[in-house]
Each structure stands twice: as structure tokens, then as C-alpha cells.
Amino acid sequence: MSHSLRTLDDGAWVSVDDRREAGASELWRVRSVCDCVVGDLLVEGVVDVGVDGRAVTARVAGRCLTCDRETVTGHLPVGRVVEGSYRPLATGAVRAPPNVE
Amino acid sequence: MPTDVERWKSETYGNEIREHLYEFAEEGWESIPDDEHDAWFERFKWWGLYHQRTGQESYFMMRIGTPNGVLEPGQTEVVAEVAEEYATGPAENPEFGNGYVDWTTRQSIQLHWIKLEDIPEIFDKLDAAGLSTQQACGDSWRNIVGCPVAGKDNHEHVDALPVAKGLNETYKGHEDHTNLPRKWKVSVTGCREGCGQGDINDLAFEPATAVRNGEELKGFNIRVGGGLARNEPRIARDLDVFVDSEEAIEVGGALSALFRDHGDREDRFSARMKFLVDEMGAEAIRELLQEEYVDFELDHAGEDLRSEYSYNAGRANGGHADHVGVHEQKDGTYYVGLNVLVGRMGAADTRELARLADKYGSGEVRVTQRQNILITDVSEADLDALLGEPLLADYSPDPSPFMRGSVACTGTEFCSLSIVETKNRQVRYARWLKENIDLPSGVEDFHIHLSGCTASCAQPQIADISLRGMKTRKNGEAVEALDVGLGGGLGEHPRFADWVAQRVPADEVPGAIANLLAGFEDRREGEETFREFVERTDEETLADLVVPEETDYDDPYMHNTKLTWYPYAEADGMDEGPAPTDRDGVSLADD
Numbered sequence: 264m265s266h267s268l269r270t271l272d273d274g275a276w277v278s279v280d281d282r283r284e285a286g287a288s289e290l291w292r293v294r295s296v297c298d299c300v301v302g303d304l305l306v307e308g309v310v311d312v313g314v315d316g317r318a319v320t321a322r323v324a325g326r327c328l329t330c331d332r333e334t335v336t337g338h339l340p341v342g343r344v345v346e347g348s349y350r351p352l353a354t355g356a357v358r359a360p361p362n363v364e
Numbered sequence: 365m366p367t368d369v370e371r372w373k374s375e376t377y378g379n380e381i382r383e384h385l386y387e388f389a390e391e392g393w394e395s396i397p398d399d400e401h402d403a404w405f406e407r408f409k410w411w412g413l414y415h416q417r418t419g420q421e422s423y424f425m426m427r428i429g430t431p432n433g434v435l436e437p438g439q440t441e442v443v444a445e446v447a448e449e450y451a452t453g454p455a456e457n458p459e460f461g462n463g464y465v466d467w468t469t470r471q472s473i474q475l476h477w478i479k480l481e482d483i484p485e486i487f488d489k490l491d492a493a494g495l496s497t498q499q500a501c502g503d504s505w506r507n508i509v510g511c512p513v514a515g516k517d518n519h520e521h522v523d524a525l526p527v528a529k530g531l532n533e534t535y536k537g538h539e540d541h542t543n544l545p546r547k548w549k550v551s552v553t554g555c556r557e558g559c560g561q562g563d564i565n566d567l568a569f570e571p572a573t574a575v576r577n578g579e580e581l582k583g584f585n586i587r588v589g590g591g592l593a594r595n596e597p598r599i600a601r602d603l604d605v606f607v608d609s610e611e612a613i614e615v616g617g618a619l620s621a622l623f624r625d626h627g628d629r630e631d632r633f634s635a636r637m638k639f640l641v642d643e644m645g646a647e648a649i650r651e652l653l654q655e656e657y658v659d660f661e662l663d664h665a666g667e668d669l670r671s672e673y674s675y676n677a678g679r680a681n682g683g684h685a686d687h688v689g690v691h692e693q694k695d696g697t698y699y700v701g702l703n704v705l706v707g708r709m710g711a712a713d714t715r716e717l718a719r720l721a722d723k724y725g726s727g728e729v730r731v732t733q734r735q736n737i738l739i740t741d742v743s744e745a746d747l748d749a750l751l752g753e754p755l756l757a758d759y760s761p762d763p764s765p766f767m768r769g770s771v772a773c774t775g776t777e778f779c780s781l782s783i784v785e786t787k788n789r790q791v792r793y794a795r796w797l798k799e800n801i802d803l804p805s806g807v808e809d810f811h812i813h814l815s816g817c818t819a820s821c822a823q824p825q826i827a828d829i830s831l832r833g834m835k836t837r838k839n840g841e842a843v844e845a846l847d848v849g850l851g852g853g854l855g856e857h858p859r860f861a862d863w864v865a866q867r868v869p870a871d872e873v874p875g876a877i878a879n880l881l882a883g884f885e886d887r888r889e890g891e892e893t894f895r896e897f898v899e900r901t902d903e904e905t906l907a908d909l910v911v912p913e914e915t916d917y918d919d920p921y922m923h924n925t926k927l928t929w930y931p932y933a934e935a936d937g938m939d940e941g942p943a944p945t946d947r948d949g950v951s952l953a954d955d
Contacts (some may be wrong), residue, residue, distance in 0.1 A: 269368050271402055273632060273819075275780035276418075281401040283418050287817065288776070288783040288926040290835060290842050305835045307783070307818060308594075310633070328836055331866060 266344060268319060277321050277341050279349045285309075285321065285341045286308035290328070293339065294359035297332040301357055304328075310335055314362045317343045336360075370629050372403040378542035381407045382487075392947055393422045396480075403583055405598070410504065410542075412497025416476065417780045419929030422952075423453065424478040425778055427500035428490065429507035430731060432514055432525055432552070433471030433530040437727025441719035442493040442926045443473055446486055447711035453477030454942050455933040457777070459788045463711040467704055469771060470506045470549070471731040472500060472827055474814065476778050481947035491765040498536055503544045504533045505620065510552040511559035512730040512738060516693040521571040522582040522609070524554030525554070530613045535951055545627030546635035548620055549591070552584070552612070557683045558673030558718060561733055563599045563858045564590045565821065566637035567619055574666030582607040585665045588619065588649065589641030592820035599858050601646040605653075606666040618657035622649065670856045676734070676811065676826055677855030678895025685735045685809040689761050690747065698747055699730075699740040700922035702759040706772040706787045706795060707735025709759070716755045723785040724750040733823075735771055765795040769811040769828070773821035776925040777932075782816025783833035784844040785931055787920035789870060790814045796874045796917045801807035804885045810855075810894060812877070814846070825860040826852045828894045829877060835924070836867035842880050843922045844870045848910055850880075851898025862903055865910040871922055875913030 273276040276286035286309060293302045302326045320338035322358040325332070337360040342351040352358065366374075376384065385408065388396055396404055405415040414425040428443065435443070443465055452463040453476065466474040478486070490496060499505055511517060514525040514893055531550060535541045541548075552569045553560030562568025569584035582608055590600030607615050626644075628635045641649060654662050674683025684691075687701040702717075709717070717737065721729050726741035737759075742750055751761065760767070768791070773779070773788025793812070803810055813827035824830035830849030835842055846868055849861030884897055898906060925931035929941030942951035 267399065268403075268456050269402065271406075272780050278402050283780075286418075287781050288833075288835075288924070290924075303837065305783070309782070326834070326869065328842075 266349065267355055268314065270309045270312055274310065277312055277319070278311050279319060279342070284349060287298050287356040291339070292355060292357045293327075295358055296334060296336050296339070297330050299327060299329045302327040302329055304336070307336075313338050315340075317345070318361065319343060319349065319360070320361070366629060367632055368402070369406055369503075369632060373543050375953070376407060377410060378539070381410050383415075385411060386484050387608050391483050393480050393944055410499060410502035413478070413678070414501060416778050417776075418940050420778065420937050420943050422480065424475070424480065425774075426451075426475045426497055427468075427479045427485070427496050428473040428475075428495055429500040430472060430495070431508050432510040432528040433512045433731035434525070435729040435731070436494060437722070439493050439495055440721060440729045441715060442489055442495060444711050444715035444718055445487055445670045447475050450479070450482045450486055451475040451477055451711070452606065453930075455930045456943070457788065457931050459791050460708050461710055465708040465709050465711065465714045466774070467709065467731045467735050467737055469707075469733050469735060469821060470507050471509050471512065471733055475733070479945075479947060479949070487847065496536075503546050504542055504548060505531075506547055506549050508532050508550045508552060509560060509565070509733060511555040511557070512687060512732045513559075513693070513699060514554055516695070516699060516740060517555050518692055518694045520694075521573075522584070523553040524552045524560070524569070524571075527569060527584070527609050527612045528552040531616050531760070534613055535617060535620065536636030541624065544620065544624050545629045546632065548623060548637070550616065556669050556672045557675045558670070558677070558854060559675040559687070560734070561676065561854060562590070563588055563606040563854055564592050564826065565600060565740070566591060566623070567616060568600045569607070569612055569616075570668060572606055572666035572668045572669070574663055576663065581608060583666065584612055585668050586615065586619075588646065589638040589639045591636055592823060592825050593636070593818065594633065595818045596638070597820070597825050597860050598642070601641050602665060603646050603650050604665045605650060606663040610788060615653075615658060615662075617732055618653055618700070622653055622657050626652070630703075673855045676853060678809075678811075678828055678851070678853030678893050679855050680891065680893050686736065686768065687732050687738055688736055688763065693740070696744075698742045698744065699738045700742055700750060700761050701732070701736055701738045702756065702761055703763040703768050704736050704759055706790050707765050708787055709737075713755060713758070716801055720750060720753055720755060753901055763802055764794075764798040765808055765810045766794045766801070769809065770794045771811070771813040771822045771827070775816040775833075777930070779816060781819050783835060783926065784816050784846065784870065786814050786816045786822070786833070788932070789919065789921055792917070792919065793874055796915075797877060800874075800915070801878050801879065801881055804888055806891055807894065824852075826850065826854055826858065827861065828853070829880075830861035831865075831873065834867045836869055838869045842924060844925065846870055846873055848873070848876065851895050851908055853895050859899070862898070862906065864903055864907040865912070868910070869913045869922070871917060871919040872912035872914055874917040875915040876910050878915070879911040879913060880909045
């Protein structure tokens with residue numbers, strides 16, 4: 264089963280199957296995005312979306328509230344497709360680029 | 365590879381979207397196929413409709429474009445009627461009630477909570493009044509802005525209104541200019557104060573005088589590639605072209621065509637004209653324009669009036685910084701500029717505004733880029749009676765500088781991009797500052813612009829104090845916060861604000877402004893303006909003056925308002941709202 268995936272409203276949202284699933288103003292806990300062990304990233308806009316296996320990913324522009332670094336991230340997971348349905352990542356999950364342990 | 369938006373536009377875009385809108389309206393919200401939501405909502409923008417944010421599905425923001433901010437006699441009443449009848453939502457705003465009109469920084473009108481099913485009826489009413497939502501959003505010619513008193517201004521260099529109207533009539537709905545790579549914002553200014561704010565537009569016509577065939581000719585210089593959004597603000601660049609009023613229409617279309625053909629359609633983040641100007645340079649754009657898009661020899665730029673610009677400039681050079689107050693027109697009548705705090709006016713007040721404009725003026729109302737409104741064509745004999753009307757107690761022609769200088773975008777109340785609540789917060793800021801702070805003597809213009817995100821709809825970079833939505837942690841909790849910038853403004857030499865303080869918790873911002881103003885008063889030299897003070901003060905000192913502090917200011921919107929379905933609802937959880945709803949506003953979840 265195929266799924267549609269895109270950024271929407273000029274970076275306001277990650278759209279999965281025409282539903283607004285993640286987007287600007289969210290706070291994400293992140294690793295390997297800034298100098299913090301676990302950063303507190305305010306998402307200011309979604310730059311791009313992608314897939315990695317069953318994971319839906321997004322590159323976002325934002326700022327870490329802990330160290331203040333402004334950055335455009337690599338692809339970070341936002342959710343995954345399980346049994347044909349999209350499931351968002353838990354709110355408090357720590358997100359890191361797929362190649363980071 | 366073309367973007368999804370480009371693909372959708374290539375399939376269906378422009379005027380034809382209206383027929384689809386009518387079909388969906390007839391069949392109801394649920395008739396839009398689930399897997400076509402993104403495509404249709406993108407296309408609907410061309411007809412001035414934005415699907416509201418998550419939690420408010422099936423409701424739309426409707427933007428009505430009023431070229432140069434002019435509402436002809438009779439039109440304001442129709443706007444009030446539409447707001448009253450169709451722009452009411454499932455919950456009230458504690459400051460503004462239910463059913464209100466937003467006057468915008470691009471001299472347009474925005475209404476919220478519009479139901480898809482009501483659109484044909486609304487369009488009928490707007491059409492009958494000569495109003496339109498066409499191209500109010502989307503990738504095309506947006507509402508054309510300019511000096512709101514064009515044609516009436518006592519001192520204007522050239523009447524720009526026929527040019528603004530001519531551009532609007534020529535390019536609204538024009539097939540060749542329907543589908544541009546991105547939005548196309550145009551400003552036409554003929555006054556001496558620079559009220560059209562051309563420097564922050566994709567295309568700006570600015571007042572100038574050139575010598576042609578030995579004769580002085582009044583017309584316009586052209587600038588291109590200005591804009592504020594996305595942390596990439598640009599001042600429009602001089603194209604070294606002068607045009608008269610007639611040529612302006614043709615060259616405006618030629619530049620739109622050049623943008624259509626050469627703008628970036630593969631990356632929407634790089635698609636605006638400002639990036640094309642970055643890439644090619646103004647000189648190369650002029651050459652391309654001359655070679656391929658116009659068939660007459662372009663004149664070089666004439667002598668401009670930029671040294672006289674005072675609008676939103678942060679300078680005390682004798683010109684006006686806004687249009688609030690009573691001002692004489694060139695025909696001997698007056699316009700009365702009313703301060704609309706953050707640009708929002710209840711539907712009943714808008715109806716009363718229409719009545720007053722009819723009774724005391726010509727019925728015409730004009731919208732300014734500072735979210736205020738003007739009643740024009742008032743005879744001297746009627747001035748006192750108009751000024752005594754109760755409506756003017758709420759929308760004052762002589763407000764506190766903190767009320768007068770406040771501009772705010774839509775914010776998380778409805779907007780997808782915004783990070784923080786804005787309009788109600790700015791109302792509370794302005795009231796607190798008015799009650800608690802005195803500006804240094806002689807400072808009458810002091811602009812505070814609050815924008816919820818980097819899209820910059822409140823034009824934060826060109827204010828004395830720029831506030832931009834952020835978040836921070838306070839006592840371990842994520843709270844709404846603002847970055848603070850200082851000293852921005854337009855004028856002869858526009859300057860964007862320096863962002864000197866980051867992530868100030870929103871409830872500490874009024875205290876920070878109070879401390880900053882105390883520092884300004886202590887260090888002020890002579891009669892200098894705030895912008896002049898910022899310009900001669902190093903950034904470190906300025907940052908030290910912005911001392912965040914809790915005061916008796918109370919902010920009810922500190923929580924993450926974007927995680928609510930509506931920030932002011934009693935039960936505000938994302939799952940506690942009724943959306944989506946049917947044509948009668950009944951939750952479809954109840955089916």
C-alpha cells in the first residue's frame with residue numbers, strides 16, 4: 264500500500280496521507296542535532312520529508328531551547344507506518360538521525 | 365523535479381477552482397476526497413481561502429482583497445454583514461467575541477470560521493458589492509498595496525491610485541499571470557511619506573521625477589525583490605527603471621512574466637522574487653526585462669523622494685509615521701484615521717463604521733498597512749460630530765502611542781505556522797504599557813509588532829520593538845516566549861531590527877519593555893527617536909537593557925496554545941473541539 268507524504272502550507276506541516284501529522288511549533292527532544300546530549304528543539308518549519316524503511320522522517324528548521332543553536336536538521340523520525348497505518352512518534356521520544364546510535 | 369504544489373497547479377488552478385469550490389459547497393465538506401485534501405486546500409488559496417489549523421478542520425479563513433485598501437461606499441456594510449452572518453465559530457474570543465473583521469498589514473480583510481458550504485452565498489454577496497477574494501492568497505498577484513490616501517493626500521507627488529487599480533484590473537484573473545512560482549506582492553506609492561512600504565514587496569513602484577524630452581515627468585522608479593519572511597529579509601533592490609503611470613501597468617506585467625518564467629519552481633523556499641534577485645542581480649534582471657519582456661526603451665531611474673520618507677520609519681523628520689488622526693485632504697475635506705488595536709474589529713462595530721462613513725463622509729473606508737482604518741471625505745463642518753461618536757471612543761483618532769503602535773498577526777488562534785498566541789496578547793501588552801509606562805517626552809510614535817513566527821505577517825523587522833514567537837522553558841515547563849528585536853524601520857535607509865534578546869517568556873516581555881524604555885530615557889540624547897538611539901548604541905548594551913521581569917501583567921496564554929483546538933475554549937484540548945463539522949456546525953464526530 265502506498266502512502267502520500269509531503270510538506271504542507273510552506274513548511275507548516277508534515278502531511279501523511281493528506282492528514283497534518285506533525286509541524287511547526289512542536290518541541291522535539293533530539294540527539295546529534297546540536298551540542299546538547301539531548302536537545303530541546305523548537306520546530307519552526309518543515310523543510311523536507313522522507314522515508315527510511317517504515318519510518319517517516321523530516322528535516323526541520325528550528326532552534327534548541329537549551330543551547331540556542333539555530334539549525335536545519337538532518338532527517339529525523341516523526342512516525343512510522345505499522346500495518347498500513349501511520350503512527351506518530353510518542354511526544355517525549357528522543358529523535359536522532361537514522362544513522363546515529 | 366516539480367513540487368506537489370506545482371503538479372496540483374498544473375492540473376487545476378486559477379479561475380476554474382471556483383467551479384470546484386461550488387461543487388464541494390453543494391455536496392458538503394465530506395465530499396472532498398480524503399486523499400485530495402492537500403491538493404484542494406492549496407488550490408482554494410487562489411480564491412482567498414485558507415483551511416484553518418489542526419483542530420479546526422472544515423473551517424476556513426477567507427481573505428478579501430481590497431486594492432490599495434479602498435472600500436468603496438457600500439462595501440464596508442457588506443463586509444460587516446458577511447462577518448456577522450458567516451464568520452462566527454464554535455467558541456468565543458474573550459477580547460473580540462464571535463464574528464469579527466481583521467484589517468491586515470496588506471490592506472486586506474480576513475474573516476475566520478468560514479464554512480465551505482456557505483461560500484457560494486458569500487461570493488454572491490461580495491460579487492454584488494464589487495468585492496472579491498480572487499487571488500487574495502496563492503501563487504499569483506496578491507492584493508496591491510499603497511498609500512491608503514492615494515488620490516486624496518494633500519502633498520502627494522503623483523496619484524498612484526489609477527496605477528494600483530489598473531494593475532489590479534489587468535492582472536487579476538489574467539490567464540498569463542494566474543500561476544506564478546510563488547506569491548507576487550506589489551506596492552504602488554505616490555506620496556512623499558513612503559506609505560506604500562515598497563521596500564518589503566516583490567515589486568515596488570516608488571514616486572520619482574525623470575526628465576524626458578527636456579520635460580520633467582512625474583512617475584515611478586521600480587524596485588524588486590523585497591520581503592521579510594523566513595529569516596531572510598530583503599530590502600527591495602533598485603532596478604534603475606523609471607516609468608510613467610501608463611508604462612507602469614505594462615512593466616508590472618512584464619516583471620510578473622519574468623518572474624513566472626525564471627522563478628524557482630522546484631523549491632518553494634527559494635521561489636520568491638527576492639531570491640531571483642539575489643541570484644541574478646538587479647542589473648541582469650533589468651537587461652532580461654529590456655531584451656525579452658518590454659518592447660520600448662526603458663528609462664533609467666529618476667530622482668526619488670526617499671529622503672522624505674517618514675512612514676514607519678522611526679524618524680522625526682516632520683512627515684507622518686501612520687494615518688491615525690485628522691488630516692486635511694487636497695479637496696479641502698478631511699480623513700479621520702482610527703486606531704484599530706491589532707487590526708481586529710467586531711462585526712457590529714464594522715457595521716457602525718459603515719454607517720458613520722455614510723453619514724459623515726462619502727461612504728468610503730480605507731485600510732492602512734498598520735491595520736488601521738480611515739473614514740475619508742469628511743467636511744470640516746462634520747468633523748466634531750464624527751469625533752463625538754461613541755465608536756471613536758473605542759477606535760480612537762488620538763490613542764496612546766502603545767495602542768497606536770501595536771501590530772499583530774493572526775497567531776495560533778487560527779494560523780498553522782504561528783508558534784504563539786498573538787492578537788489577544790498584544791492587546792494585553794498595549795493596555796499594560798499604556799497604564800504603567802510613560803514614553804520619554806516628545807516620543808509620539810513607538811511601534812511594537814508581534815509576529816507569531818518567521819513568516820513575519822506583522823512585519824516585525826521594521827518596528828521599534830520587534831517581537832517574534834518562540835518557546836522556552838520556565839520552571840521546567842515549556843512556555844510561550846518571544847525573541848526581542850530593536851530599532852527596525854523603513855524610511856530613506858531601511859533597517860531591520862537587531863535581535864538582541866532571545867526566548868523571553870511572554871509574561872516577562874512587558875517588564876522587559878519597561879526596563880528597556882527606562883534605559884532609553886536615561887541615555888537619550890536630545891530629542892532622538894528610539895530608532896536613532898538603537899542605531900548609535902552597541903548591541904551588547906542594548907541586550908543589557910532588555911531585562912525580562914515579571915510584573916503584575918498577567919498572561920493567560922503561556923501554555924502551548926498550538927496544542928489546543930482553540931486557545932480560549934473552556935475545554936481546549938485538541939480532541940475537545942467540534943471540528944470537523946457539517947454545514948450547520950454540528951460535529952461530524954457525532955454522526
